[in-house]
Amino acid sequence: MNTHTIALIPGDGIGPEVLHQGLRVLRRAAEVTGGFRLDVREHPWSCAWRLEHGRMMPADGIARLADNDAVYLGAIGFPGVPDHVSLGELLLPIRRQFDQYVNLRPIQALPGVAGPLRDRGPEDLDILCVRENTEGEYAGMGGRLREGTPDEMAVQTAVFTRRGIERVARFAFARARERRGAVASATKSNALQYSAVLWDEVVAAVAAEHPDVALTAYHVDALAARFVTAPDTLDVVVASNLFGDILTDLGGALQGSLGLPASGNINPERRYPSMFEPVHGSAPDIAGAGIANPMAAVWAGAMMLGHLGEGEAAALVMAALRHVAAHGPLTADLGGDASTGEVGDAVVAAVGRVEP
Numbered sequence: 001m002n003t004h005t006i007a008l009i010p011g012d013g014i015g016p017e018v019l020h021q022g023l024r025v026l027r028r029a030a031e032v033t034g035g036f037r038l039d040v041r042e043h044p045w046s047c048a049w050r051l052e053h054g055r056m057m058p059a060d061g062i063a064r065l066a067d068n069d070a071v072y073l074g075a076i077g078f079p080g081v082p083d084h085v086s087l088g089e090l091l092l093p094i095r096r097q098f099d100q101y102v103n104l105r106p107i108q109a110l111p112g113v114a115g116p117l118r119d120r121g122p123e124d125l126d127i128l129c130v131r132e133n134t135e136g137e138y139a140g141m142g143g144r145l146r147e148g149t150p151d152e153m154a155v156q157t158a159v160f161t162r163r164g165i166e167r168v169a170r171f172a173f174a175r176a177r178e179r180r181g182a183v184a185s186a187t188k189s190n191a192l193q194y195s196a197v198l199w200d201e202v203v204a205a206v207a208a209e210h211p212d213v214a215l216t217a218y219h220v221d222a223l224a225a226r227f228v229t230a231p232d233t234l235d236v237v238v239a240s241n242l243f244g245d246i247l248t249d250l251g252g253a254l255q256g257s258l259g260l261p262a263s264g265n266i267n268p269e270r271r272y273p274s275m276f277e278p279v280h281g282s283a284p285d286i287a288g289a290g291i292a293n294p295m296a297a298v299w300a301g302a303m304m305l306g307h308l309g310e311g312e313a314a315a316l317v318m319a320a321l322r323h324v325a326a327h328g329p330l331t332a333d334l335g336g337d338a339s340t341g342e343v344g345d346a347v348v349a350a351v352g353r354v355e356p
């Protein structure tokens with residue numbers, strides 16, 4: 001039987017609450033299919049851990065994650081540690097050091113979940129966002145000068161490389177070939193005359209290698225509007241790090257709640273483990289109340305199973321998730337009054353009981 005080793009980082013706030021439910025669902029899928037087992041190694045790295053140890057993860061943290069098949073993460077960030085410190089010492093270094101240059105974020109309406117878009121259902125909202133995940137606006141290049149004085153300044157430089165754009169664009173075009181054959185590229189080349197113009201040129205060159213896929217470049221402001229007014233015209237969206245970040249929270253809102261969208265931080269060459277997590281954060285405003293929606297964590301877990309080659313189990317989990325989304329119980333963000341654990345129970349019970 002296959003054993004997959006999973007590094008579990010529950011993190012902060014609602015991270016542990018939702019990840020615990022996700023893990024239960026994955027274990028149930030392993031049991032039902034009988035085809036694999038999960039060997040889970042849990043790491044308590046979080047803001048609470050930092051207050052005790054002075055850092056977000058041990059010095060050899062990356063090395064300890066490296067010999068796992070995947071990382072499954074809840075969310076990082078809690079008042080008491082500045083966000084740029086908690087994320088800058090844990091999540092962002094993992095994405096960069098494991099060269100997880102694709103952040104794959106499906107934006108799909110689930111049957112039975114009424115999103116904010118009038119008269120729009122699952123057939124109108126099925127976008128796959130391919131977000132560049134290692135450079136661009138998140139390159140971390142810059143500094144501050146004359147701190148605390150009236151003459152203070154800050155520089156934060158976006159870094160776009162031909163190689164970085166090309167590889168994420170190739171990934172997006174390959175996904176479009178498996179889907180509806182269209183790529184929308186998020187640009188802003190009317191204002192960003194260096195970086196976004198390079199982005200457009202490289203994406204167009206990759207498009208020329210894929211004559212069977214249609215490319216449309218949209219300025220990101222107009223693309224944001226299109227997400228709302230005409231989501232059915234979008235198939236695969238390829239975007240820079242920051243544009244992809246913003247567009248996918250918008251996508252989550254269109255799905256009906258930030259409690260739904262999931263993401264995979266992928267190293268396509270599989271030289272390093274990939275990392276799966278909800279799109280949402282640690283939600284300190286509802287942490288500890290037991291009302292967080294675990295569905296994004298479950299969905300991220302299904303993406304992880306798919307990545308690990310357990311397609312049958314992934315399909316069972318998604319079928320169970322769709323079933324509970326349509327029939328309940330639901331947490332408050334989706335209009336219900338169930339707890340995180342009750343939704344988890346319902347998904348666990350549906351695994352293997354409802355057909356993919």
Ligand code: NAD
Nearest residue numbers: 075076077078083258259280281282283285286292293333
């Ligand atoms: P957030 O996604 O945590 O929360 C935004 C809003 O959505 C909140 O009102 C929250 O209650 C709600 N929400 C989020 N997930 C939900 C769920 N599963 N069920 C029900 N409601 C949910 O974003 P934020 O408030 O901007 O950030 C909070 C913290 O999380 C910050 O420290 C931020 O840096 C961090 N963050 C971490 C990650 C990550 O680790 N991947 C991602 C985003 C934000």
Ligand code: IPM
Nearest residue numbers: 087091092245278279280281
């Ligand atoms: C996400 C998050 C992160 C990002 C933050 C927490 C650094 O918002 O995964 O979308 O911006 O990438």
Ligand code: MN
Nearest residue numbers: 245246249279
């Ligand atoms: Mn985000």
